[in-house]
Amino acid sequence: MRIAVDGMGGDNAPGIVVDGVAEALKRYTGIQIVLVGHKDKLKPLMKSSGIDKDPNLELVHAEEVVYMHEPATAAIRNKKNSSITVAASLVSKGEADALVSAGHTGAAVVATKVKMRMLPGVDRPGIGLIIPAKEGAFILVDAGANVDSKPIHLAQFALMGEAFARFAFSTLRPRIGLLSVGEEDSKGNELAKGAFKILSDMPINFIGNVEGNILYDRNAEVVVCDGFVGNVMLKAYEGMAKAAMHWLKQSLTKNTFRKTGALLLKNAFMELKAIGDSEEYGGAHLLGINGICIIGHGSSSPRAIRNAIRVAEESVKFGINRHITRAIAEAEIGI
């Protein structure tokens, strides 16, 4: 098993990425890592991490980097030797089994579409993200790979999300909900109404419309929506979680009395922080691509990178793309 890791992707790359790779090499056996990026930057870091001579690590040089602020399509077109493009090529050529990147999400989407192509019958990729809920977790597809989706794309996201839920939650018949602005069947915009009709006729466990408060009242394991809406929802969750922690901290440090109480509860607060911590889930799956691609948060820690590598390996073993391809073929919903 060989996992290609984009060494230059992420807010704190390449340092954090090399640290994550070092953790993975130490912890997991049977994984070979191909680290892709500029050798002058990566070699010294590999040396100081003590992994420069690790037999399970290979360095593949890539001259360029796609930076966070660059428009994705133009960057991939102009930088043929960027780390993300070279890493995606390794998978397409069969020299790696999966790709992990914490870099520019849009660039990863474009590079994998160009180099790996789509799975048969899938029109657009969708980012499948596991989000912790009050009890358990749910999968959001699409968390932001595409905007301006058509109903048929949401139907494909449903099948990809179903396969992902079987992999991630070991649920055979995951409940699939359509994100909308009310639970009644008639609620929604043109896209949601169109998707509702298609989803109702599909051989899935479709439970109808769900709302953004699904985090609290979880009634579906998979929630499908357009990537613009999904990304807004995701950022809203993050914003509220951060604001809540801020308010909590502010309120608990107001006086000595409270500070004492807060000290007694230190473990409880650490626990609370860990619940909202998505690092354990190891990044998002870019679903629909003909190859495994795990996308990490831009601010990924070494632990997040390490977990993303583990998830990539598990996903290859599970054969998620075989499941998706079969489901798409059986549902006969291609355009």
Add this chain to the structure above:
Amino acid sequence: MRIAVDGMGGDNAPGIVVDGVAEALKRYTGIQIVLVGHKDKLKPLMKSSGIDKDPNLELVHAEEVVYMHEPATAAIRNKKNSSITVAASLVSKGEADALVSAGHTGAAVVATKVKMRMLPGVDRPGIGLIIPAKEGAFILVDAGANVDSKPIHLAQFALMGEAFARFAFSTLRPRIGLLSVGEEDSKGNELAKGAFKILSDMPINFIGNVEGNILYDRNAEVVVCDGFVGNVMLKAYEGMAKAAMHWLKQSLTKNTFRKTGALLLKNAFMELKAIGDSEEYGGAHLLGINGICIIGHGSSSPRAIRNAIRVAEESVKFGINRHITRAIAEAEIGI
């Protein structure tokens, strides 16, 4: 000053509404309330609240009620004598200065559009909602009055939001942001990109794209978006806030040690709950309608109803609709 209150609107109507009206009558002077709804239901409640003989309260009978699950347009068409339609008529006939309803939001939108009509130059109403942020608060327009908006509608929401921010925050030049999936100018779907162009040319303090984490990193006082997206974001905030409180409670009651700490922090937690409590803001403004309409949350408490009545009065005095009409005329962005 006469405020029409939809006596039958809300999850716990009419009881909660009558209680809220009683609180308002006791607390505010100079406001006359016209309570609209079925007399057989309202009269006994008015009597038990001791307000049945209040000279500042008038009861107007309405035979029908629009229930939460009904499709809005059909309900307003078929139930000519529903409490929300009768209340909206009172405002359109000049027999009341403003309308307050905690009932079916869609029904309130349709009823006010039909009875009060739109302000000159405004094509669609938008729900303007004040949302507490890490520091202060911001206004979201549209929180769910319309779906499938066009760029021009978002431009109109910006002007309506600006007027609302001047009223609510006493800010002369509120910063206006466009909700999108990245802060770079080029990010967004077709709608956001189209709206970005129009907003950039308008005589407003437009700061460009903002994301759903604005709650934490507040950099705009007004955020405009399509009502589908705005409603999803709002529900996401609610879901995460509820889930966070749940996790906190669960974590703090795990053992006696923690329970003791939690006891010391009881006031702090009450404070925390109050921050997220939007009842003080007294509901959302339905902007763009030729008349003042305040929409309460379906689960409004008597205090929320009372505050909505106060906000309706203040909004009439401020003359928010004069500000909107002038801004729309000056911007020359009508269709």
